[in-house]
Amino acid sequence: MAGNGKLWLSDLSNASDRSKSEMKEPLEELRLCCTSWRFAAETNNLSPWRTIPPECAGYVEEYMTGRGYRYDLERVSKEARVFANSVKLGDDGRDIWIFDVDETLLSNLPYYALRGYGLEVFNPAEFDKWVEEGSAPAISSSLELYGEVLKLGFKVFFLSGRGERHRNVTVDNLIKVGFKYWDKLILRSSEDGEKHATEYKSEKRDEMVKEGYRIVANSGDQWSDLLGSSVAIRSFKLPNPMYYVP
Amino acid sequence: MAGNGKLWLSDLSNASDRSKSEMKEPLEELRLCCTSWRFAAETNNLSPWRTIPPECAGYVEEYMTGRGYRYDLERVSKEARVFANSVKLGDDGRDIWIFDVDETLLSNLPYYALRGYGLEVFNPAEFDKWVEEGSAPAISSSLELYGEVLKLGFKVFFLSGRGERHRNVTVDNLIKVGFKYWDKLILRSSEDGEKHATEYKSEKRDEMVKEGYRIVANSGDQWSDLLGSSVAIRSFKLPNPMYYVP
Incomplete structure (x- = not known):
């Protein structure tokens, strides 16, 4: 290192x-x-980091494309499903499960595979082009969790750092790969501007709490999805060694 | 699994x-x-767990006794030292660094080595006997961080789940292995009773904040050392696959 x-x-x-x-x-x-x-x-x-350590490029590639990443995803999904089934939901429809989108529901692995799995500095313009293709595959273990959570009667909120201008393509992409229903899809508006994800997502969670929702669980691949204010009763950290969002 | x-x-x-x-x-x-x-x-x-998975007994033993645990400890210590050196301290002596004790400053590895590295259910009476021996070695990478933090001028608070009745032996053990100075050593009083660690430690941090301290950093091997209220600006999670403290 x-x-x-x-x-x-x-x-x-x-x-x-x-x-x-x-x-x-x-x-x-x-x-x-x-x-x-x-x-x-x-x-x-x-501390905040921009690229993976160059000497770990082979390691990260092997992890992402081999069984390591998949097993880690499956383990988190399984733990989350056990928790979901243990929760006694209120009869007021106010129990919610929050999901992040990128690297939580949708996988950008095809994009990162062409860019050294985090070895290259993030290029927002290039990434926008990829998002606009609307062809990100589902993370299958998250699809399984999502189905279970819906079936149990949780309200499902998707809280993403993607901008409002990508709403249509994000909706299409989600539906195409199996995430066909949600109660809210919250994207960054122009007011949210350049706020750090922790701040933006905390504000959105604060609003949910003010509206009377109970944030039972939160699934995300970044700590900035999970930490801050109005944190969930249980937070589930999905693996992601490719990039860091502050 | x-x-x-x-x-x-x-x-x-x-x-x-x-x-x-x-x-x-x-x-x-x-x-x-x-x-x-x-x-x-x-x-x-x-979810809260009481023992390591039996099929991972060999894996955990190899991790704890090989390079894996040591490298992970060294990496956390190094990241914490980089952060410590980046902080501009106030001139009012109110910047504090909190350290947990067990598996953070002191190692109970000699105890757990005889009990399958977390394979056996925790036995409080047996563990008390080990604590009363006062012979837990220092975690050397933490000793290094501790020295640096002191030198930089942080106030150093030790916040432990150990009980007040173990104050003398804990003081002796800490000093003997190189932790010769601290500003506060906070142990569980009878009032703290059977509170979960997250609650007990949050209350103690709340008090620090009320007294005008700024909790700049917090080092601990359990998430219950780090999460809750009055969390530190940076929290450092030391590795510990042997046991879970709620």
């Missing part, structure tokens, strides 16, 4: 003519260091 | 007469599943 004072990275770069068995140890060291970085990211221990 | 509907566990139990190479895949599957469990635990996605 950059600046952690360990020498494994230079060890690795000098290792091209080593035998496969001699390579094993530095690769294991790299795996452990990148796992520590990923843990620090997932537990919100890192 | 218990109840996740996958068959890898029964695969494993039938694998005793397989060749080493045939064993590799189920072991990799087990590693991935236990990593997902650990992520879910560290990101606070699990």
Whole structure:
């Protein structure tokens, strides 16, 4: 990792003519260091970051495209479903489950796969083009949770950092991949401007509470989806080692 | 993992007469599943739990005694030191850094090593005996952070779930392993009784804020050290896959 004072990275770069068995140890060291970085990211221990550590590019790619990411998603979905089924809902229709959209309901993996899984600095114009295609696939474990939550009688609110100008394409994309119903789809208006996500989403949750809703649960891949004011009784942090939204 | 509907566990139990190479895949599957469990635990996605999953006993032991736990600790400590050095302290001596004690400053690994690293249900009487020995070693990466935080001029508060009756032995243990100074050592009084840690620690933080302190940072191995009211500007979650404190 950059600046952690360990020498494994230079060890690795000098290792091209080593035998496969001699390579094993530095690769294991790299795996452990990148796992520590990923843990620090997932537990919100890192300062704001713009790209993944270059030396972890291979690690993150393997994680995102292999079983690691999928198993982590499935585990969160399962825990959330267990919780959902344990909740005794009021008969006033005021119990809500909030879902973030990107990397929570919809996957932008096809976009990030072409950009090193977080290795490149985020390009808003390029990302807008991708959003406007409306072709993001569903995260299937979230689709499963969403179905269960609806069936149990929760009100379902989608709270996204996407702008109002992307409402139509977002609606179409969500419906196309199976998220066919919601009680509210909240997008950033011009008034929300450049607010940090934590502030914007907290304000929106404050409004829900003022309107008499009980925020029972909240699912999101960013801590800025989950922390701040009017936090849910249970928050579910989905994995995302590719980018950080403050 | 218990109840996740996958068959890898029964695969494993039938694998005793397989060749080493045939064993590799189920072991990799087990590693991935236990990593997902650990992520879910560290990101606070699990419902309250009393013991680690039995099938992950070997995984947790390897993590705790190998490089994994140490690297994770070092990464958190490093991130916290970067943050500490970035803070512009007021000149009124009111900027504080809170540290939890067990698994944050002091390690109970010698105790848990004899009890399957979280495989056995917590035994308060047995754990009290261990605490009363006063021989818990320091977590060295936390000692490093603590030294830096003191040097920078933060006030240092230790906020622990240990009871007042263990004050003397805790003081002796802390000093013996290098934590020689603090501004407050807050322990559970009889009034705090059986409160959940989140409630007890939130109340103590509320008091700090009322007294005019600014809670700049908080280091703890449990989410119940960090969440609730009067949360710190930055919270640092240390790894601990061995036990859960509500």
